[in-house]
Amino acid sequence: MKRILALASVALATVASPALADITVCISLSATGPAASLGIPEQNAVPFLPTMAGDTKINYIIYDDATDPTAATRNARKCTEDDRADVIIGSSTAPTSASVASVAFEALTPVIALAPVSVKDDVNVWTFRAVQTNRMMASALVEHMVASNVKTLGFIGFADAFGDDWIAALEELLKDTGIKMDPVERFARSDTSVTGQALKIGLANPDAVMVVASGTPSALPPTALRERGYTGQIYMTHGSVSPTYIRVAGAAAEGSILPVGPVAVAEQLPDSHPSKAIAVDFATKYNAVHGEGSVSAFSGMMFDAGQLVAHASVEALKTAQPGTPEFRKALRDALENVRELVSVNGVYNTSPDDHYGHDERSRVLIQVKDGKFEYLPLN
């Protein structure tokens, strides 16, 4: 709480004294509400963002949207109208990001979302993402499944858009592998029991089970499956990569395999990984403030967004002044032409067709061993 207050006062101070030539970055995050476990680490990463683009100062203004799309819309309007933001970062979830993106599009302001949000084509022109697609993450898992000879895959996932997107991604990726996905079960974040679903999966006894969830609720399916005596491999998504998953699931988490952005296991990356140096640097600084092992892919996403902004600003400053529509346009164009920008969650290469900019360097596999996440080499 102290930190939120401190950040808020920093934000207020920046609002109070706008310097005309500074670059204004407006941030809308879900620091409270159901997605608070994403928004809080993202917010914690803001003090580590670049403060200069060349000789120009970058100011950050942070708003909380409470995981509410309506509040996100309001925040985005404040950003574009009151703060005259040059670029908006946010929000933490797909629905809130969609709100931010549509308001920013009206004001022709570029947006870097921290969630894999899908928007209409014309809005998409101004919308970028500092997050891996679910498909990108799923492909790493499918590679592992093929390598370890999995033939049947059970599925239990959130009954929401996140779960739907994973089902779609997996169905497409599994098509030519001969792996059969059945049964497909769903549960809700707030469920207190998944016994019924675990029983059904236990009956089918597939070679492996894919658990699609995020945050602490991810602990429920592995716990229920292990309690019912299921012994096969359990795969989780990057949404489950947090110390709380291991803390709550305990022994049931052992051996489960998860995809994640490289920053989460910065220290353990092989030296050949392009993100190793910058990720270790960020992780060390972040952990020094927020406690050992506290760095997560979410704080990494915010860091990446900051890198993208700083990188694109340097380009845009060559042709326009911050605070003008020309600068926002130049910033957008620069964000669309990023080449080999190395950051903590991989290497960015954007194009008009790809506003994510990620490739296979943006995800690694990790496995839970002795209550810790350990880097798991593919191959």
Add this chain to the structure above:
Amino acid sequence: MDSTITLFLLQDGLINGSIYALLAVAFVLLFAVTRIIFVAQGDFVAYGGLTFAALQQGSVPGSIWLLAGLGIIAGTLEFLRERRALTRPKVLGILAGDFVFPLTLTGVAILAAPQDMPYLFDMALALTLVVPMGPYIYRICFRPMASASVLVLLIASVGVHWLMIGLGLLFFGAEGYRAAPMFGANFALGPVPVSAQSLLVMGATLALLVGFYLFFGRTLAGKALMATAVNARGASLVGISPSFSGRTAFLMAAFVGAISGILIAPLTTLYYDSGFLIGLKGFVAAIVAGFASFPLAVAGAIAIGIAEAVSAFFASAFKEVIVFSLILPILIWRSIRAPHLEED
């Protein structure tokens, strides 16, 4: 679906159902005595469970600050209300009940949390930290507006609910917690493995329900509450203080919520906002009972628990839809059977 599966689902349904049953009884009790549909009932489940989990992990639960704050506010209001009739025993009583008591508990929690205390001690401390919040909330929020309409009281209770959720996020953080079970043992009942904790939940529920039955049937306080429930004005005419009934009802409701939370904390992951959905299912059961009958509320709650388990097995994507759709035929049936009478 063979018999093993059926037994599994039945067990799962009974555990969830017993918690819903306790909450449904609390809903019915509070509504009957105070006419308040207490939406924040479920939040006591989350507060109880999370306070308990925090104590077990050796960290100081944030809920102690709410307890201390509520005590001080309630005591200050009491002083203001009684300012013309303050006598020495009254002042001492308010000081002891609203200032010394919660602050002592807060102090005990701060001292005891880092120590490795026995399981039962943590349990009892979590209960004594959360349960007094019930009567305090009644005195601060509901007693001054005791004669308001049911709708106004409902809106106030929604306000209390949002306050508790918001503070819950502040106190416990966004992540969920799971407590260690009292008995780690598992044993086989036929083909079905049964955890000792789940038996504890069902046993405690049964004991509490029997306890309520005896309380209302055999004790003066219980009979006074029943009298208020049957006819509030009549009860106050024969000398039963509505404020006493309100405080007692809130005490019991908070106790039921907190103990439910402590019991299920080892079986599931609790979040600062889990209470609402758990409470909502207890609420549905209370509606089944027309907010009047205790046995019907218990039966409804068990039925909801089992319906939930079975639908999770057959159509997991539609679980909540199925559970909450059950309320429609029941409402239709009730409105045909007993035409709604406008109150007040």
